[in-house]
Structures are given as C-alpha cells and as structure tokens.
Amino acid sequence: xxxxxxxxxxxxxxxxxxxxxxxxxxxxxxAGLILLGGFVTRxxxxxxxxxxxxxHIGSLSIYKPEGVEKHxxxxxxxxxxxxxxxxxxxxxxxxxxxxxxxxxxxxxxxxVGNGCKTWPVRISGLEPALxxxxxxxxxxxxYAPELLxxxxxxxxxxxxxxxxxxxxxxxxxxxxxxxxxxxxxxxxSAPASTTVPDCNAADFRAQSSNDPNVQLAxxxxxxxxxxxxxxxxxxxxxxxxxxxxxAAQLPLEALQKLYETEAVTKMAIYLPWDTPVEENAAxxxxxxxxxxxxxxxxxxxxxxxxxxxxGFMNLIYVMSAFFLTLAVCVVTLTVSDTxxxxxxxxxxxxxxxxxxxxxxxxxxxxxxxxxxxxxxxxLPVGLLVAxxxxxxxxxxxxxxxxxxxxxxxxxxxxxxxVHCAVAGVLLVTVTSISGWITSVRTSRRQIxxxxxxxxx
Amino acid sequence: xxxxxxxxxxxxxxxxxxxxxxxxxxxxFAALTLFNGYISVVQDxxxxxxxxxxxxxxVMIEKSRNGKAIDFEDSRxxxxxxxxxxxxxxxxxxxxxxxxxxxxxxxxxxxxxxxxIYWGFGYDLEKGRQLRxxxxxxxxxxxxxxxxxxEDAVMLGEDIxxxxxxxxxxxxxxLTKVGGYTAVERPFRCExxxxxxxxxxxxxxxxAMAVTIGALGGVxxxxxxxxxxxxxxxxxxxxxxxxxxxxxxxxxxxxxxFGTFVERFNSAxxxxxxxxxxxxxxxxxxxxxxxxxxxxxxxxRDLVSAVILTISGMSVLNAMVKxxxxxxxxxxxxxxxxxxxSRIISIFTTEGVVIGLFGSAVGGxxxxxxxxxxxxxxxxxxxGFLSDPVPFVIGLVPRLYLYSLFIxxxxxxxxxxxxxxxxxxxxxxxxxSST
Numbered sequence: 001x002x003x004x005x006x007x008x009x010x011x012x013x014x015x016x017x018x019x020x021x022x023x024x025x026x027x028x029x030x031a032g033l034i035l036l037g038g039f040v041t042r043x044x045x046x047x048x049x050x051x052x053x054x055x056h057i058g059s060l061s062i063y064k065p066e067g068v069e070k071h072x073x074x075x076x077x078x079x080x081x082x083x084x085x086x087x088x089x090x091x092x093x094x095x096x097x098x099x100x101x102x103x104x105x106x107x108x109x110x111x112v113g114n115g116c117k118t119w120p121v122r123i124s125g126l127e128p129a130l131x132x133x134x135x136x137x138x139x140x141x142x143y144a145p146e147l148l149x150x151x152x153x154x155x156x157x158x159x160x161x162x163x164x165x166x167x168x169x170x171x172x173x174x175x176x177x178x179x180x181x182x183x184x185x186x187x188x189s190a191p192a193s194t195t196v197p198d199c200n201a202a203d204f205r206a207q208s209s210n211d212p213n214v215q216l217a218x219x220x221x222x223x224x225x226x227x228x229x230x231x232x233x234x235x236x237x238x239x240x241x242x243x244x245x246x247a248a249q250l251p252l253e254a255l256q257k258l259y260e261t262e263a264v265t266k267m268a269i270y271l272p273w274d275t276p277v278e279e280n281a282a283x284x285x286x287x288x289x290x291x292x293x294x295x296x297x298x299x300x301x302x303x304x305x306x307x308x309x310x311g312f313m314n315l316i317y318v319m320s321a322f323f324l325t326l327a328v329c330v331v332t333l334t335v336s337d338t339x340x341x342x343x344x345x346x347x348x349x350x351x352x353x354x355x356x357x358x359x360x361x362x363x364x365x366x367x368x369x370x371x372x373x374x375x376x377x378x379l380p381v382g383l384l385v386a387x388x389x390x391x392x393x394x395x396x397x398x399x400x401x402x403x404x405x406x407x408x409x410x411x412x413x414x415x416x417x418v419h420c421a422v423a424g425v426l427l428v429t430v431t432s433i434s435g436w437i438t439s440v441r442t443s444r445r446q447i448x449x450x451x452x453x454x455x456x
Numbered sequence: 457x458x459x460x461x462x463x464x465x466x467x468x469x470x471x472x473x474x475x476x477x478x479x480x481x482x483x484x485f486a487a488l489t490l491f492n493g494y495i496s497v498v499q500d501x502x503x504x505x506x507x508x509x510x511x512x513x514x515v516m517i518e519k520s521r522n523g524k525a526i527d528f529e530d531s532r533x534x535x536x537x538x539x540x541x542x543x544x545x546x547x548x549x550x551x552x553x554x555x556x557x558x559x560x561x562x563x564x565x566x567x568x569x570x571x572x573i574y575w576g577f578g579y580d581l582e583k584g585r586q587l588r589x590x591x592x593x594x595x596x597x598x599x600x601x602x603x604x605x606x607e608d609a610v611m612l613g614e615d616i617x618x619x620x621x622x623x624x625x626x627x628x629x630x631l632t633k634v635g636g637y638t639a640v641e642r643p644f645r646c647e648x649x650x651x652x653x654x655x656x657x658x659x660x661x662x663x664a665m666a667v668t669i670g671a672l673g674g675v676x677x678x679x680x681x682x683x684x685x686x687x688x689x690x691x692x693x694x695x696x697x698x699x700x701x702x703x704x705x706x707x708x709x710x711x712x713x714f715g716t717f718v719e720r721f722n723s724a725x726x727x728x729x730x731x732x733x734x735x736x737x738x739x740x741x742x743x744x745x746x747x748x749x750x751x752x753x754x755x756x757r758d759l760v761s762a763v764i765l766t767i768s769g770m771s772v773l774n775a776m777v778k779x780x781x782x783x784x785x786x787x788x789x790x791x792x793x794x795x796x797x798s799r800i801i802s803i804f805t806t807e808g809v810v811i812g813l814f815g816s817a818v819g820g821x822x823x824x825x826x827x828x829x830x831x832x833x834x835x836x837x838x839x840g841f842l843s844d845p846v847p848f849v850i851g852l853v854p855r856l857y858l859y860s861l862f863i864x865x866x867x868x869x870x871x872x873x874x875x876x877x878x879x880x881x882x883x884x885x886x887x888x889s890s891t
Contacts, residue, residue: 003815003873021774025767032763060626072619073570073647109571117660120564120573219571241744242679245562246573303838307678315498318848323760326487333483334771337476341778357603394553400755403748404679405842 008369015342022338023378029331030382030427033324035389036421040320042412043402047309048145049203050239053134056126057300058107058268059277060284062088065296068304071265076221079263080147084293091267091291095283099271100137103130104264106255110218112167112248114208116174118217121171121248125255125264128157139273144239146407153182153234156251156408163254165214165230168237168244177232179209199403216250220260228258240308241406277301306405332430339371339438350443351450356435363443364436371435375428383420463806467814474811477871481864483766486822488761488860493827493850495757495773498839499675499750500532501846504635506746509595510675511579511587512737513707514714517541517721520733525834529560529739537730541704543725548631551717556583556705559692561685563655565620567648572619574612576685577702578692580581587707592634598624598644599671600863607688609670611649611683614843617672621647624672629836631844644672658696664696677745678843704736722755765863773871776808780875787879788887797880801873808872812865819864821856827852862877 006142012019039310051057063071076135080088085104092102106125111118132155140148158163217227238247256262271280285297285395303310303410305428314370350363390413399408467474506512519531526548533541538557545552561573581603585593595601595611598876612622623682625643632638646669654664674681693699708717714736735741780787790800827850835848879887 018774018778020768021777022880026772028763030764032759036759039755069618069619072572075570094753099619109573116781118656118662120562122573179753223569240679242683245575311678311838312840313844314838318837319494322491323756326491326760327763328768330483330487330767334767334774336773337771341476341775372548401748401751405747405748436567436628452844 005369005373008366008373011342011346011366012373015345017054018338019374020339022335022380023374025334025429026331026378026431027382027385030329030379030423031385033327033423033427034383034386034415035413036320036323037423038386038390038413038415039411040316041414041416041419042199042409043173043316044313045139045143045414046402046409047313047403049137049139050147051306052270052300053137053140054144054147055238055240055267056103056124056134057306058103058266058298059236059271059275060269060281061298061300061305062092062267062284062288063296065297067266067296068094068298072108075265076258076261076263079106079221079261080267081266082262084295085264085267086294087291088267088288088295091247091284091287091293094265095287096269096271096280098275099269101130101133101270102267103127104252104258104267106252106261106263108218108259110173110216110258112165112175112219113215114177114211115215116208116301117175118245119171119174121167122243123216123218123248123250123255125252126156126249127250128155128427131155131249132157134270137270147239148287148410150237150407151234153180153232154406155234156249157422159231159233163228163230163250164233165204165216165235165248165250166236167248168246170244170247171230171246172235175214177209177212177214179350180212180232181210182234184271188323201300202239216258217451218258220258221263222260224260226258226260228254237406239405239407241404244406312404318397328430330425330439331427332434335374335431335434336372336438337353339367339435342370343367343438343442347442347450350439351447351452354443354447354450360440360443364439367439368432368436371431371433372428374435379424383415386415389413398441457624460806460810461633462803463810466803466807467810474814476870477772477779477808477811478706478815478818480768480771481812481868482819483865484771484867485762485769485816485819486826487764487859488863489820489823489856490826490850491760491764491822492757492856492860494848495753495855496853496856497849497851499753500851501839501842502636502746502749504591505676505842506737506743507707508588509592509636510559510677511584511705512740512743513554513587513705515706515708515717515734516703516737516740517706517732518703518740520731521732523722523726523733525733525735525739528702528777531702531713532698533703533732535613535699537732538701538704538800540666540725540728540730543731544721545706548717548720551664551708551710553709554583554586554589555704556587557689557701558706559689559696559700559826560702561653561655561687561692561695563653565616565648565685566652566654567620568652570619570621572616572752573683574616574685575683576613576687577736578689578695583690587705591634592620594637594639594674596642596671596673597630597637598673599669600641600671602670602686602688603631605670606668607691608666608668609687609784610667611671611673611686612654612669613674613684614672615674615678615682616684617644617646617669619682620669622650622672629845633664633847636886650659653695661697663695663697665691665818667691674790674843676843677841678838679841681843686690739769748842769867769871772808772811772868773875776804776811776868776871776875776876778878780804780872784887786884787854787876788884791880791884793885797877800880801876804872804876805869808868808870809865811872812859812868816861816864819860823857825850 004193039395070080110123112121212232220226281299288295298305300306393413398411401408488888557580565572565574585603630637651667674684718734725732833848836845839846
C-alpha cells in the first residue's frame with residue numbers, strides 16, 4: 001500500500017505541468033462548488049431566521065386539522081381552545097425539553113383607522129415576552145440583521161399598561177402616521193381620554209401625523225363588530241415585500257380582546273437551530289395523538305405554512321443540483337482525459353510492471369491512487385481559493401436584492417464544513433474512479449503489445 | 457481557407473490528441489448550453505407570466521411628477537389625460553397592437569362569515585383578454601375568464617379564494633406544455649358565492665359593493681395570489697367613485713419599436729403639458745419580483761459559466777500543450793523549411809478552432825439528446841414564485857448554441873496559440889532533436 005502510494009506520488013511529479021492543469025480544474029470545480037454552497041447557505045439561513053423567528057412560523061407549529069388553510073375562513077372552528085393550548089404546551093415541554101421557546105399566536109384581519117381613514121391589515125397577536133426572546137435570538141442577529149436594522153421605535157414588550165401596535169412603514173404612510181416621532185418617549189400607559197378628530201379641519205393631517213393613537217376594528221369570533229384603541233409604538237418589517245403593504249402586530253392578549261376569544265390560531269415551538277424538523281414533526285404528531293389531541297403538526301420547510309421559503313429554496317436547490325451535476329461531469333471528463341493521456345504514454349511502463357509480476361488490479365489500483373492523490377492534493381488548494389474569495393466578497397460588503405424580500409441583503413458567503421466534505425468526497429471519488437477506469441483497459445492488453453507500444 | 461484545410465487535416469492526423477481536447481470542448485459546450493438552456497426557459501416562464509398572463513404587455517403609461525415616477529398607488533390618470541392617450545394611440549396605430557386601462561383596487565372583502573384583504577385591478581375586460589393573447593386568453597383555473605361573464609363577477613387568486621372557502625372541484629395540473637390553460641370551464645364551489653367589497657376612497661369615504669365570485673385564477677405568483685382580485689374597470693371605478701384610472705398597459709406590434717413609441721409619447725405628453733410617462737413595464741415597482749428573480753438567475757448563470765469555462769479552458773490548454781509538445785519535430789521541420797513562427801502559430805491556432813468546431817458539434821449533439829431526454833422525463837417542481845408546478849425543461853435556443861460555439865472556439869484557439877507560441881521559441885536544432 002505504502003509502496004503503491006509512493007509510486008503514485010512519484011508518478012504525479014513526472015508530468016507536473018499536465019497534472020497541474022488537471023489539478024487546477026479540480027481546484028476550480030471544488031472552489032466553485034464551495035462558493036455556490038456558501039451563497040445558497042447564506043440565502044437559506046436568512047430565510048430560515050426570518051420565517052422561523054421574525055415571522056413566528058416556529059421550527060414546528062401546531063394547528064387544528066386543516067387549520068392552516070381555513071383559520072381565516074372559520075376562525076372559531078379552526079383555532080386552538082385554551083384547553084388544547086395547555087395540553088399541547090405540556091406535550092411540547094415533555095418531549096422537547098431543549099426548546100428555546102414555546103408560544104401561541106393569533107392571526108386575522110382588521111381595519112386600522114386614524115379616526116378619518118381606515119386601512120385593512122393582516123394582524124398577528126404575539127406573546128411579547130417570547131417576541132423579545134425571538135428578536136434577540138443569535139440567529140436573527142447573525143443571519144437577518146437587515147430586518148432588525150429596519151425596525152424603528154420601540155417594541156411590544158416595552159409596554160405594560162397600554163396596547164402597543166407595530167405597523168409596517170407603508171401602513172403608517174397610508175394612515176398619515178409615517179412622520180411619528182417614535183424615538184420620543186411614548187407614554188407607558190394609555191392616554192386618559194381620546195378626542196374625536198375633525199376630519200375636515202385644515203390641520204387634521206398635521207395633528208394626525210403626531211398622534212400615535214389608532215383604532216382597530218374587526219369581527220369577533222362570534223361574528224360581532226368589535227373595536228379597540230392602540231398606540232403605534234414602532235415600525236417593523238416582516239422581510240416579505242408582499243406583507244409590507246398591510247401588516248401589523250400587537251400583543252396576543254389585545255388581539256384576543258378584539259376578537260373576543262381566548263383561542264389562538266397556532267402554537268409554535270422554537271427548537272435549537274440545527275435540530276432536524278421532519279422527524280421531530282412526526283414525533284410530535286404521534287405524541288399529540290397519544291395525548292388525545294386531534295391537532296396537526298407542520299414544520300417550517302413545508303409549503304403550506306411557509307410557501308415563500310419552500311418555493312424559493314426549491315428553485316435554488318434545483319439550480320444548484322443541476323450545476324453540481326454539470327460541474328462533476330466536466331471535472332470527471334477533464335480528469336479522465338488527463339488520465340487517458342497518461343495511461344497511453346505509460347503503456348510500456350504498464351507492460352514492464354506486468355512483466356515483473358504486477359497484477360492487472362494492482363496496476364489499476366495504482367492509477368486509481370494517482371487520481372485519488374491528485375484529488376486530495378487539489379482539495380486544500382480549492383479550499384484556500386474559496387476561502388480567499390469568501391474573504392474578499394465578505395469584505396466588499398456587496399448588497400444584493402432577493403426577489404420578494406423587502407430589504408437588500410449583504411452578500412455574506414459562508415463556508416459550510418459539511419458542503420466542503422461532501423463536495424470533496426465527491427470529487428476525490430470521481431478522480432479515483434477516472435484513474436481506475438482509464439487504466440483497466442490498457443492493463444488488460446497483452447504484455448508483449450504493451451512493451452512494443454509507442455505513443456503516437 | 458488553406459490554413460483551415462491544414463487545420464482539419466492536422467486534427468484528423470493527430471486524432472488521438474485532438475480527441476482529448478475535443479472531449480473537453482464538447483463537455484464544456486454541453487454543460488454551458490444545458491445550464492443556459494434551463495435558465496432561459498425559467499426566464500421565459502417568468503416573462504410569459506408577467507407580459508401575457510398578468511397583462512403587462514410591453515409599455516406602461518402612468519402619471520409622473522417632473523418627468524419622474526411617482527408612487528404607483530398615487531397614480532391617477534383623469535379623463536382628459538385618458539382621452540389624450542387614446543388619441544395618441546389612434547394616431548400611432550401602426551405601432552400599437554393592443555392596450556387596456558387598469559385601476560388599482562384594494563380594501564376589505566367579506567362574505568358574511570370571513571373577511572380578507574384584497575388587492576388587484578379593475579381593467580377593460582375584452583382588451584385585457586387581447587393583451588393575454590395568444591397564450592393566456594383563458595386565465596381561470598376554475599370558472600370562466602371575466603370577459604365571458606357578467607360585469608358583477610370577480611376573479612379571485614387561488615389562495616384568497618381558499619380564505620372564502622372557494623375550491624376547484626378537481627385538483628389537476630393545468631399548465632399546458634406551451635404555457636396557458638386549456639379553454640375549458642372547470643367547476644368550483646364556494647361556501648358563499650357573493651362577496652362584499654369595501655374600499656376607502658381618496659376622499660376618505662368608505663364605499664361598498666356586492667360582487668359574485670365568478671372564477672379562481674390570479675396571476676400565478678405565490679404570495680400575490682393570496683390577495684389578488686380582478687374585476688371589470690367600470691365596477692372598480694364605481695367602487696372607488698371615480699372616472700380615473702391608475703395606468704394603461706400596451707402591447708406593441710413590434711417590440712423593436714419600443715424606443716420610438718416611448719420617445720414619441722413622452723415628447724407628445726410633454727408638449728401637451730401633461731404629467732404622463734411611458735416606460736418599460738420592467739421598470740415598474742410591480743415588476744420588482746420579476747427583476748430581482750432575473751438578476752438572481754444572472755448571478756447563477758455567470759457563476760456557473762465562469763466555472764465551466766475555466767475548467768474546460770484548462771483542459772483544452774492541457775491537451776493542446778501535450779499535442780504541441782509531441783509534434784516538436786514537425787514544428788522543427790517546418791521552421792527549417794522556412795516557415796515563420798507566426799505562420800506555425802496560426803496553423804496551430806486554426807487547428808484549435810477546428811477542434812473547437814468539432815468539439816462543439818459533438819457537445820451540441822450531446823446537449824440536444826440530453827435536453828430531449830430530460831424534457832421527456834417531465835420532472836415537476838415549483839420554480840420559486842410561480843404558483844403552478846412546472847416541468848423541468850431545457851430550452852434548445854439557437855442563440856445560446858452560437859454563443860457557446862463562439863466562446864469555446866475562442867478558448868480552444870487561445871489555448872492553441874499559447875501552446876504553439878512556447879514551442880516556436882525553441883531553437884530549430886532543439887526542436888528537431890526532441891523525442
């Protein structure tokens with residue numbers, strides 16, 4: 001084994017220029033795959049942090065059966081009752097003691113008004129304490145800082161004695177509230193009285209733009225009309241362009257008050273970042289059934305709960321898989337090409353080895369090891385190239401626009417050790433097989449013919 | 457021509473070495489055309505979705521302020537301005553194929569049991585259908601297109617339809633191979649067939665209108681279909697209590713006349729002292745998803761092309777250096793007979809071009825076979841924002857084949873040039889005595 005390896009190593013040195021060119025093809029292929037992987041990883045992590053933590057999809061979420069599709073159609077029927085919430089929470093606590101947070105949320109539509117003009121919004125009722133934990137999660141700070149930077153004003157958890165509401169900047173603009181002084185300290189309790197504005201007054205716009213008070217109106221779960229007052233305490237971004245037109249958040253309790261219910265649309269659990277969600281969703285599903293709860297479990301990669309993540313990543317994965325296939329084919333052929341030339345040139349040598357007693361398999365193995373060695377020697381260089389490019393790109397702070405995302409993202413390439421290992425194993429296997437295949441045919445020829453052969 | 461013949465002869469005489477280079481070119485060519493062919497099909501799908509299905513056409517006309525774009529939701533083209541545009545279009549019939557007026561509608565929809573936010577357009581139904589021709593005249597997944605229904609009907613995006621309990625009777629894949637849906641009325645059922653739409657008008661007044669859910673369809677873009685609603689322009693105007701429109705979309709008879717049309721219109725509007733602006737729909741904020749998706753594809757395409765071309769280039773250079781090295785005696789003989797270095801380099805460069813041509817032909821054949829095979833397999837997947845699952849298709853685009861041919865022949869020629877240039881610098885005795 002050691003002798004063969006030493007031989008393979010020496011042989012590589014014999015045709016340095018050619019092997020260098022082949023090695024550079026492997027280096028480039030490897031670096032290309034790592035960089036593409038780094039780009040895809042960056043996008044995936046941004047989407048994951050955005051959807052799981054910022055948009056409260058959670059690692060796993062629990063709905064009523066068909067609740068994902070129908071909770072807006074029949075909120076009363078497709079929401080989780082307080083009893084179901086309590087039991088589900090117990091199951092979650094029991095089987096996922098390592099969780100980072102468990103929370104309930106309520107989703108629906110409501111009209112937000114400034115006293116004279118109303119604007120429809122998709123509203124989410126959130127648990128303020130959990131919201132604080134999620135927005136301070138390391139993954140959000142690391143992978144989606146753009147969304148945190150786009151927030152203005154204060155957060156929901158900072159207010160106890162009033163109903164705070166966060167709206168997107170577009171909603172604020174449509175209500176004439178986009179110039180609110182959000183950094184000015186807001187009262188921590190609701191104003192003692194609110195005055196009815198004169199919509200036809202000349203200074204209405206100016207007055208309204210300084211007033212954080214808005215009215216929320218909607219239908220309760222019993223289909224009655226209901227309304228509450230709230231104070232705009234900040235502007236936020238969901239990260240999704242489509243929601244920027246009409247989205248708002250307020251404490252869960254306040255939204256439950258508006259809808260006159262104690263139910264919630266879903267419960268979500270936040271598991272540690274790299275926890276596999278598919279298996280855990282299946283586990284949770286069976287545990288809920290055992291606990292006698294007829295509920296449905298979804299994980300964040302599912303189309304039904306996270307169509308944006310699933311659809312976009314699907315496209316990216318298809319393109320990457322296609323690229324991977326093509327890159328591997330190109331590298332395989334390049335290596336085979338070099339190996340073929342090498343084997344043809346060394347027909348006499350193969351004949352001599354056969355004549356002194358080397359078996360055909362031994363010769364094929366030697367060439368295979370040459371290929372393996374070439375691949376192995378190229379990988380660190382490829383890694384170095386990828387690492388250098390990553391450093392340059394990351395230092396350049398390039399911004400790019402992702403379809404459907406409301407903020408521009410910084411191109412931060414991240415070298416993923418798993419990607420490196422997989423791509424490395426793949427390329428070394430390819431070079432090894434190429435060396436083996438190209439030598440098999442030649443080593444099968446008669447020794448005499450091999451010894452007589454010359455390179456054309 | 458003589459050099460070319462010599463190049464062909466040399467390639468055939470040294471077929472074993474040429475084979476290596478040719479293979480490298482062939483695989484590079486196939487990889488390049490396959491990946492770009494795939495990207496071009498996805499780009500076409502998105503373009504078709506916007507230009508035809510969503511009726512963007514080629515040009516949009518919107519209000520402007522000091523010649524610059526304003527927030528599209530604030531754009532209101534009044535009757536006088538509409539008349540001006542109509543007159544301009546009539547005068548320029550030779551340029552304009554179809555056009556339709558659009559008014560943005562948004563508000564709250566309620567069926568008595570559940571409510572949802574809607575956002576969409578009221579538009580000239582018949583003219584809109586003409587804008588969707590020839591691929592998307594039938595744009596409904598269930599029910600009939602609005603132009604075949606009464607004015608009270610609205611079309612809901614599939615996802616907002618879900619919110620109101622409207623689902624097609626059958627769940628089937630509808631997208632045909634050439635795009636568009638087959639013109640068949642597919643049944644659907646709704647919890648309640650009517651909706652009440654409310655809007656806040658520009659003056660702050662709340663208006664309401666009862667409509668019938670006539671079809672499920674939308675624009676085929678995930679996310680947008682969870683809000684999307686389409687209705688007739690007169691109904692939308694009545695709902696908003698206005699005669700204004702938001703913008704006009706036009707399809708030109710010849711896309712190449714885009715510049716002429718835009719220039720003529722903008723100068724006519726400016727002469728008439730009207731704050732109107734004609735522009736490419738791709739510049740509109742509504743086309744932002746399209747634009748960003750296209751730039752993402754370009755990033756991928758460039759990265760992949762760079763990697764493939766560099767690997768292929770290295771491989772060709774490798775093979776050519778070997779080929780030249782083994783023919784040093786031949787080069788020495790030519791030099792001793794009086795051939796100049798530049799002449800020898802040109803012979804090898806031509807040989808490189810010939811290898812590039814042969815390699816590209818092989819790669820082209822490989823690419824066509826692989827494309828036909830993969831297109832036959834019809835692997836179905838979701839392509840980003842497109843809400844309909846689409847087949848994995850690789851386009852056979854002649855332009856891409858020509859472009860790849862040019863690039864790879866150039867690489868082969870450059871590789872041969874550098875390989876030969878090194879050899880001709882060696883002295884004649886050294887060349888002749890080489891083994």
